[in-house]
Amino acid sequence: MVMLMEMHGSGSLAGTGVKDIEPxxxxxxxxxxxxxxxxxxxxxxxxxxxxxxxxxxxxxxRKTMEEYGNHFDTLSKIPAAYTYFxxxxxxxxxxxxxxxxLADPSRRVIESxxxxxxxxxxxxxxxxxxxxxxxxxxxxxxxxxNSLYGGGPFDKASKSLFENGTARFWLADAYDDxxxxxxxxxxxxxxxxxxxxLPRDGAGKVALIFDRRNDQNLVISQLxxxxxxxxxRAVDLLRKKHLKSGEKFLFGAARRLVTLxxxxxxxxxxxxxxxxxxxxxxxxxxxxxxxxxxxxxVKSNSVPLEFTSAAFRFGHAMVSARYDYNxxxxxxxxxxxxxxxxxxxxxxxxxxxxxxPQIPLHWIIxxxxxxxxxxxxxxxxxxxxxxxxxxxxxxxxxxxKVREGFQSICLRNLRRGYHRFIPSGQKLARQLKMHPLSxxxxxxxxxxxxxxxxxxxxxxxxxxxxxxxxxxxPAWVYFLCEARLTYGGxxxxxxAGAIVGxxxxxxxxxxxxxxxxxxxxxxSWNPATxxxxxxxxxxxxxxxxxxxxxxxxxxxxx
Numbered sequence: 001m002v003m004l005m006e007m008h009g010s011g012s013l014a015g016t017g018v019k020d021i022e023p024x025x026x027x028x029x030x031x032x033x034x035x036x037x038x039x040x041x042x043x044x045x046x047x048x049x050x051x052x053x054x055x056x057x058x059x060x061x062r063k064t065m066e067e068y069g070n071h072f073d074t075l076s077k078i079p080a081a082y083t084y085f086x087x088x089x090x091x092x093x094x095x096x097x098x099x100x101x102l103a104d105p106s107r108r109v110i111e112s113x114x115x116x117x118x119x120x121x122x123x124x125x126x127x128x129x130x131x132x133x134x135x136x137x138x139x140x141x142x143x144x145x146n147s148l149y150g151g152g153p154f155d156k157a158s159k160s161l162f163e164n165g166t167a168r169f170w171l172a173d174a175y176d177d178x179x180x181x182x183x184x185x186x187x188x189x190x191x192x193x194x195x196x197x198l199p200r201d202g203a204g205k206v207a208l209i210f211d212r213r214n215d216q217n218l219v220i221s222q223l224x225x226x227x228x229x230x231x232x233r234a235v236d237l238l239r240k241k242h243l244k245s246g247e248k249f250l251f252g253a254a255r256r257l258v259t260l261x262x263x264x265x266x267x268x269x270x271x272x273x274x275x276x277x278x279x280x281x282x283x284x285x286x287x288x289x290x291x292x293x294x295x296x297x298v299k300s301n302s303v304p305l306e307f308t309s310a311a312f313r314f315g316h317a318m319v320s321a322r323y324d325y326n327x328x329x330x331x332x333x334x335x336x337x338x339x340x341x342x343x344x345x346x347x348x349x350x351x352x353x354x355x356x357p358q359i360p361l362h363w364i365i366x367x368x369x370x371x372x373x374x375x376x377x378x379x380x381x382x383x384x385x386x387x388x389x390x391x392x393x394x395x396x397x398x399x400x401k402v403r404e405g406f407q408s409i410c411l412r413n414l415r416r417g418y419h420r421f422i423p424s425g426q427k428l429a430r431q432l433k434m435h436p437l438s439x440x441x442x443x444x445x446x447x448x449x450x451x452x453x454x455x456x457x458x459x460x461x462x463x464x465x466x467x468x469x470x471x472x473x474p475a476w477v478y479f480l481c482e483a484r485l486t487y488g489g490x491x492x493x494x495x496a497g498a499i500v501g502x503x504x505x506x507x508x509x510x511x512x513x514x515x516x517x518x519x520x521x522x523x524s525w526n527p528a529t530x531x532x533x534x535x536x537x538x539x540x541x542x543x544x545x546x547x548x549x550x551x552x553x554x555x556x557x558x
């Protein structure tokens with residue numbers, strides 16, 4: 001979800017660019033939740049030159065969103081860790097690649113990072129069915145931690161991620177910089193802080209992980225590492241219990257337990273928190289999801305484009321301009337969180353002085369600040385006024401794309417929704433049997449409109465209420481307004497919440513081994529009663545914080 005989810009092409013070990021499809025390579029699919037509604041959307045803006053006018057209107061909306069962006073802190077009640085857990089989850093659900101047709105019908109290739117070049121054109125696919133035919137998902141089973149494990153230690157494509165012939169991930173030492181400032185070193189607790197980075201390519205700093213999107217910034221990088229540590233500790237505990245079991249058994253058993261805890265936390269902590277032993281300050285991204293979502297409108301394990309191209313992009317609004325990162329950096333700027341990452345390496349940056357590609361010790365995250373509830377470090381409110389840093393993403397773009405505004409997440413999301421035939425927020429709300437927000441309500445969803453740079457608040461009001469978007473707001477923007485108006489930016493509103501809840505529950509229902517289907521009875525698995533794993537203080541692993549406690553990256557609560 002982000003300097004967070006700015007590009008969604010392949011980040012796997014296979015790399016990026018164009019590559020042949022292997023004969024045995026399998027892909028998941030994308031779908032639409034509401035086929036007839038999408039067909040009507042496709043016919044509302046005919047294929048051809050008339051599309052250019054609508055493209056210009058999207059650009060006007062993008063510019064006004066940037067003008068009235070969030071230049072102040074509007075913090076939510078959501079701990080900041082959930083911003084990046086959402087990004088991690090998104091990467092585990094969707095990894096789109098584009099299928100290219102060649103003259104030889106017996107041979108096809110796939111192209112990673114399928115969006116940027118496509119989005120520069122105002123000509124979209126001729127039909128929604130053609131759009132679906134062009135997209136494939138590298139994750140055949142969403143939410144099974146394929147982004148973490150790949151094919152595992154005995155698979156040719158991912159065995160290099162694991163210690164030779166074992167079920168454990170390789171880890172790396174953080175870099176103890178001899179030039180570290182004495183006052184910084186004095187603030188560090190270095191006990192046990194060695195294997196606290198992803199293994200990296202020494203020449204280019206590229207993280208040696210299966211989904212390299214999980215090294216776009218230091219927070220998600222450290223979260224990916226926490227799941228590796230979680231897995232390794234599970235392997236070690238299982239090895240003590242099953243002394244004569246081989247590495248294949250240990251890997252399979254550990255992956256199953258890690259995945260079940262992860263899926264449990266998606267449903268019961270991220271979507272809809274209801275644990276009685278938590279404070280309840282953060283009540284989940286989709287309150288009521290466990291009660292209301294049935295997954296009935298999700299087709300097999302196909303990922304709906306209404307979800308991945310609109311409703312689940314709310315995470316961009318949760319990104320803060322700065323974070324209380326750790327004791328050394330209590331006001332870390334967002335741009336600093338791209339240091340020592342694969343994303344920075346892609347921008348031709350070299351390793352730091354001394355030659356180490358690893359993160360320095362004083363850049364290890366203090367997870368307690370990010371996961372504390374009530375929040376220590378909070379996410380921004382979910383609303384349409386994004387942090388200004390989101391208008392200047394850290395991608396490697398050529399000058400022509402910068403001139404067109406592609407460094408802005410707003411332009412990318414608006415054009416992506418258009419190219420993928422996503423109906424307006426009002427139409428999706430009606431389809432979900434909800435009363436859509438009026439143009440006046442949508443305007444109020446932006447809050448007080450002060451002119452920041454150029455233009456007037458009146459021009460924005462005219463764009464929203466008198467122009468094309470008054471009755472047909474792009475779904476991504478509509479959902480951000482809805483969140484602010486319904487829950488003050490602390491959770492998704494009803495339409496976006498329904499799409500997100502139905503998708504996640506539906507995908508888990510279609511996985512016979514998921515937490516919803518384990519032991520043959522829906523929802524029967526519970527970490528409090530069915531797990532072999534506990535935190536150091538004997539607590540069940542039933543929240544993101546408890547995952548981090550078990551991984552030993554945050555102190556266990558008594």
